[in-house]
Amino acid sequence: MNPKGDQVRAMIAAQLIKFVDYATHHLVEGLFIGDEAEVESAVVEATAVLNEVSDPSSIQPLNDEMQSLSALLADWREYRDAPQGSFPEWCYRRNRTHTWWSIVYYDQGKG
Numbered sequence: 001m002n003p004k005g006d007q008v009r010a011m012i013a014a015q016l017i018k019f020v021d022y023a024t025h026h027l028v029e030g031l032f033i034g035d036e037a038e039v040e041s042a043v044v045e046a047t048a049v050l051n052e053v054s055d056p057s058s059i060q061p062l063n064d065e066m067q068s069l070s071a072l073l074a075d076w077r078e079y080r081d082a083p084q085g086s087f088p089e090w091c092y093r094r095n096r097t098h099t100w101w102s103i104v105y106y107d108q109g110k111g
Contacts, residue, residue: 006053013062016046020069027076028100030087043070072098 001008019042023034032039046066053059075098079090091098 004052006055006058009049009053010059010062013046013049013059013066016042016049017062017065017069020046020073021065024069024072024076025101026103027072027087027098029103030083032076039073043073068099071096 020039023032023036023039026033043066047070050056050059050063050066056063075091075094075096076087079087084090085093088098088100
């Protein structure tokens with residue numbers, strides 16, 4: 001595989017996006033998973049990789065996901081600095097729409 005080929009770049013960006021998505025999937029509960037600096041670094045790297053793709057139309061879903069996650073992280077940073085209510089409520093009051101994960105906790109027979 002050509003490490004500079006669009007397909008490889010898309011695969012690298014997709015893995016970085018998955019990392020960011022995982023770190024943010026509990027923000028609906030006000031919980032950030034992992035190190036925020038590492039996640040920010042992944043956003044920068046994924047954006048750079050996506051910007052190097054020769055045919056942006058071929059990776060539009062990845063670009064859309066990256067933009068959504070970047071907006072979510074920007075809102076999280078703003079909320080974290082001055083939290084008022086829950087994070088989803090804070091976003092709603094500011095007309096910022098995000099797709100929230102459904103969180104399911106499984107009882108493992110311990111209680």
